[in-house]
Amino acid sequence: MSKKILLIDNDVSLCEQLSTQLAAHGYAVICAHSAVEGRKLALTEKPDAIVTEAMLETDTAGFELVYQLRDERADSRYASIRSTPILLLTGIDQATHFRFSLNEKQSYLPKISGMLSKPVQLENLQEKLQQML
Secondary structure: OOOEEEEEOOOHHHHHHHHHHHHOOOOEEEEEOOHHHHHHHHHHHOOOEEEEOOOOOOOOHHHHHHHHHOOOOOOOOOHHHOOOOEEEEEOHHHHHOOOOOOOOOOOOOOOOOEEEEOOOOHHHHHHHHHHHO
């Protein structure tokens, strides 16, 4: 059975391109183009992994999405998908010149499985997904 990937990016053509490429490698890909849509699909589709841009409706909407999905409260509506692996696929370093560290002692990000910068090489994305799944 193919692994289901939720791809959240406001770049519609990138979503379509990555969706086609990943589907050719056996993944079932669902695209969302906003954090709001991504949250809804994450709950209804229960993907095996989530790949999201950091900058969606706002420069921080992707980060906020990750925080919401990782909410530790017992009554969190996202409790059933709290442990779903999340990969940030972002151009934020090009857009803002910020550099993010995944070193947990230095990072303010909730636990994610990794981060890749755009433009992404398909091989790098596949390798990361295989590690996550």
